[in-house]
Amino acid sequence: MKTKESFVSTTNACKLCKPLGATLAFKGVEGCVPFLHGSQGCATYMRRYIISHFREPMDIASSSLGEKNAIYGGGPNLKKGLLNVMQKYGAKVVGVASTCLTETIGDDMPMIIAEFRREFGDLDLPEIVQVSTPSYEGTHTEGFHAAVRAMADQLVTDKVEPHGGVNVMPGLASAEDQRHLAELVRLFGAEPTLLPDTSDTLDGPALMEYERIPSGGTPLSAIRAMSGARGTVELGRTLKGMRTGGDGLAQRFDVPLFKIGTPVGLRETDGLCAALEAITGAPMPKALLKERGRLVDALVDGHKYVFGKRVVVYGEPDLAIGLTAFLAEMGAQPVLVATGAEKCGLAGHVAEACGDLLRERPEICEGVDFHEIAEKAEAMGPELLVGNSKGYPSARKWNIPLIRTGFPIHDRFGGQRILHMGYKGALGLYDAVVNAVLEKKQSDSPVGYGYL
């Protein structure tokens, strides 16, 4: 496996910065305003980036540090910002993430926030969750998980009465994925608590009044009650090596934890169903068995179209692992699996998730940018790209289809409504892959077959 030492510079990064992930996680809590402690530009850039994917309002407050604050410390601005967010937005929760600026000038956020609580203790203060997300370390994925962990650690403080619910930490999932996950848990007869849940806050209905904070998100009361759940399902194989929100709940409140792969494709979804069976004691629901059957039927119907197709998969590690495993199941040949993240054990996880399905082992690259991905892939003769919309320049250059998945999708409509997870998600992805292959075949053909 190759990590990024071959080039000093980065060209067209295959990752985003850590605070962006934190703001996405905070967005999934009811009444929460994501807040960046840093200069104004960070919040504005991230808002724009996120809005372009979701086409939804995405307010991120900022402590808007100026030059003086950078010299004397950002504490006063952070406090003033918290007051404003609380009074003008009516925030019930404020999720504060640091940035490279405030980490480098050495602002002690926990101390500043403790001071804030003392100074304004007479007011009706919101919950303030804080997380350290220096942009010079890790990626948006790690920022997301760090914020989830911060919320679990800082908001779930007491053991509540057992209530039979199931906690789900979905990771960076689309709004449609989150809705489907909740539905799956309900099919097993339990009430889900997703942390976070952006399925309404970032995919909401048309409104009469502009909401200062979009409705939806996981309610604070539900988050507090996660300590009484029957179990926690945490999605993403790369989480196995780190201390996560689910670990905290397991250690402090004995909530059984199932760290499983992001349920993309047949077997990773089987893994999710097995975990839900184990937690709830309920058997696999009939409706799901039927969905599974339909997926297997489709895999059979389409197998010849996709067999041996050389595919490049890239993007956020856990989604990439799931997608690779699914491509392996359908008989395609992933030739390169790449991510901008580092030290996530990608090679091991891909090998484990694919088992003995692959005839050739794909090359695995961590810490790479799109320049390196393109350079590597070109020699491999790829026939299909699977990843976010940032791989489009290569798809265009090589004249091959790009199946858009994950985040961000800036050149197509409805990225937030793509379903990747579950048997149903796999079926949709499979249709997309097969149809992309057929469309390519049809448009390249001199005959122009009308039957394929």
Added chain:
Amino acid sequence: MAETSPLTVFEERQDQIHCTGDGPFEMACNRDSLAGAVSQRACVFCGSRVVLYPIADALHLVHGPIGCAAYTWDIRGSLSSGPELHRLSFSTDLRERDVIFGGEKKLAAALDELIDRHHPNAAFVYSTCIVGIIGDDLEAVCRTMTEKKGIPVIPVLSEGFKGNKRAGYLAACKAMNRLVGTGDVTDISPVSVNILGDFNLAGEIWIIRNYFERMGVQVVANITGDGRVADIRRAHGAALNVVQCSGATLDLAKMMREEHGVPFVRAAYLGIEDMADSLYRIADFFKGIDPGIVDRTRALVREEVSALLPRLAEMRRDLEGKKAAIYVGGAFKAFSLIKAFRHLGMTVAVVGSQTGTEEDYAELAQVTDPGTIIIDDANPLELSRFVKEKDVDVFVGGVKERPIAYKLGVGFCDHNHERKIALEGFEGMYNFAREVHASAMSPVWRFVPRREAQNRAAAKGGTAPADAGSDAPAPGEANIPNDKEAVA
């Protein structure tokens, strides 16, 4: 406790919002954004990146952690007729160890590598927040690399926290000014200009260049849309700088006037009057040495406008009486848009900018109708409130404003740097009208909760539904056939 003006959401911002006709005009602006308010503004780096980005044969290296480069990767519609190096996103991707030990070595190595790979004609190195704190000596690294590589390697002092976007414009102008005056100017016509402050979104600068060429004016340098390093190096040979936009490149024009004696005129290419005025102003400047230019310009304007007006009239029939809100980066654009909306029979009910000056706002107050809301450095709460209160039909803004409008069921026209449709020049005015028309006339607004509620209320009260108000002929327009009735 201070008395709260009825216009404010944030007390501290009450002197940054004004309703025309409400007492004497005073506006506080160019302030730092209020902590905790979700400002629509960006940072110094953003200002510099916006200005320099379209220089297509330069290497643009962002020295900092990955975010600043990632969020500015190929996000604008700035087209190039040749090289497209500007569409790639280069970063030193600083890590913790670089923050501790300094990033100079990494920067030098990155420049070495990228210049060898891409052979650019110059390199711009943008500093980010963190570089301002760890104190990397950009100047020294760039000097060394200039000598080593034989191309200008220029630092852009754009640390994000050191001011707002305007400070970034200045940093970008200073960087470009290092190039100006270093190229050969021997073959430049005495009737020649540089185009400053146009970024060639969707090919707009090509429209403007075409007008200039038809007038007999040579264009020396595009600054910066479809820009080239060699052109900027010899830009001081042009007889005149034509400066568009609210100051993004005005600083450079001032520097060039001082150092090279190149005068400048302001120009605006949006809307009919401003476009024509700009061309006449340039003709006027050159008429001493080229007397024919005035006639040529008149002919050009006549030809373009007479082709445009009938096409606009069709859309004006539908749009008459509808209301618009404008929120843009620089106030200059707002002036042009107000006039453009008048051509469509529309009024402007809310107008604001991220970075307007006191004079800009005073002028806005004069050119708008009484009761118009004027706003500096707005946030989503304020924007949504005024859009709703004024019941506007179309909001003109950037990508951050779009979801505010759409969530409330209000039409939208993208007027920011991501746009893919040319809005400048006479043909741009037609495109603008079509954009506004396509949004305002869509049937979808009928289904949004705000309109449904209005219509329900109107049905109960027995009065005309709110969204039908604009369907009725406006006063003085009653002789125009209302073709909508046939549909209904």
